[in-house]
Amino acid sequence: QIGTSNIVYINTGIKLYPKQVTFKNGFTCINHDRASMVNIKVREIFRKVELYAEKCTELSQIKDYDKEVTYGSSVSEFINKKIIEGELSTNQLKRHRGLLNHLYRFGDIVLFSDLTLENIMRFDVYLRRTIKSQGALHKVHSILRNYIKLAIKLKVCEYNPYDDFEVKKGKSLKEPTFLIEEEIDLIKSFKFDERLTKVRDLFIFQCFTGLSYIDLMDFTLDWVYEVDGIKVFRDARNKTDVGFYSILLPDAERILQKYDGVLPKYSNQKYNDYLKLIAMACGIKKRITTHVARHTYATYLLNKGVPIASVSKAIGHSSIKQTEHYARLLGKTVISDMKKLL
Known part of the structure; x- marks a missing residue:
């Protein structure tokens, strides 16, 4: 005293x-x-x-x-409670936990009463020292803003400083990596040991279905059925809950038959580690990850002349603008428009 x-x-x-x-x-x-x-x-x-x-x-x-x-007076406790209560995918959980780590390290946003415009502006300065991607920076702010909105609805917070502060989403300078058909054929024909053969099969299945890692691990034969004699598969993405719908292409169907519909399972980290070994063995200089298969599927469909809207539906994009990025990458719009001159 x-x-x-x-x-x-x-x-x-x-x-x-x-x-x-x-x-x-x-x-x-x-x-x-x-x-x-x-x-x-x-x-x-x-x-x-x-x-x-x-x-x-x-x-x-x-x-x-x-x-x-009172419930939720601590920002980090409120967020942590909502993370536990929610059903987040592995990637979402990583991002939300990342927000908590940033708040812990920043240190000046402890209680909801600390959520002032000045503190959010200072938090933004702190984030810019550690996050170089504008898109990633926007994502951290977006997650925090949504938690504040929820807290206001639950009447544990009175003011959302993001009403007076905006972070532009920005554009990622990094172009997505994808494999061309020759590289896919090289991986398909290469002789691997039993372990890498299973990993190769999973990756090829991804390349011809466009499934994300988490959806790949959840895949079952219940997703497959016939429409007019053609096998198709459909479900909703774990990450966004956006539905996808696509034909089961022959390469993917052959792998399903090989494993009697029960695909091998690996942790995300172990799967990506094995994919590095596959790339090295095949002499592919690109950094191959599970997400490269998804990019490969999108560009493969576009190269085969599948309309952008259909590609967007096949890979479960929440907006066609996401798919248009692949079309710009391949110059598909320019090529299609100039074909009239030939």
Whole structure:
């Protein structure tokens, strides 16, 4: 208590050895594997105590600081709770956890009362030091903005600073990597050991279905049925819940038959590691990942003259503008328009 020698000790629930703490510039955790996280947690507790102390008439009441905390008063706790309650895909979970890490490291957005225009502008400056892609920067802001909107609906937040702050989505300078038919044929014909043969088959199946990794791992024969004697498959993407609908091409069907409809399964990391080995073995200089197969499918269809709208439906794009990117990459519109001159 300021002006007196009265002190109240508060239990933070954080256990540290004396050598892991210094008070030279206030509390700082050192010599700890998660020192930065501990410092952020302590800072968050301090902010809660500071705000609660303004309501107290006696020093002893401060011990109850955590009993009056309303649901969602902590931004990170609110987000973490919603992540647990939600059904996010692996990629979505990674991005949402990434937002939490950014908030922890930034450190000045702890409670919803910290969500001011000034703090969001400072958060943007912080993000720009660590994120070089404008698209990725926009995504972090977009996720936080949506959580704030939800908090306002639940009446745990009163103001959305993004109403007065806009981050442009920007354009990615990186063009998608895809394989040409000659490269696909090389991978198909190469003799691999049993392990890489299974990985190769999965990748070729992706190249001729356009499935993302998570949809590939969920694929079952229940997705396949016949329309006018032609086998097709359809479902909704895990990532966006956008439906896709496509013919089951012969290469994909042969692989399904080979494995009796039950495709091999690998973790995303292990799958991509094996794809690197396949690229090296075949002498392909491109960096092959699971997503390259999806790009390959889109460009393959466009090269075969399939209309952009149909390609968009086949790969489950939420907007045809996403698919138009592949057409621009191949110059399909220009070529189609100039064919009239031949």
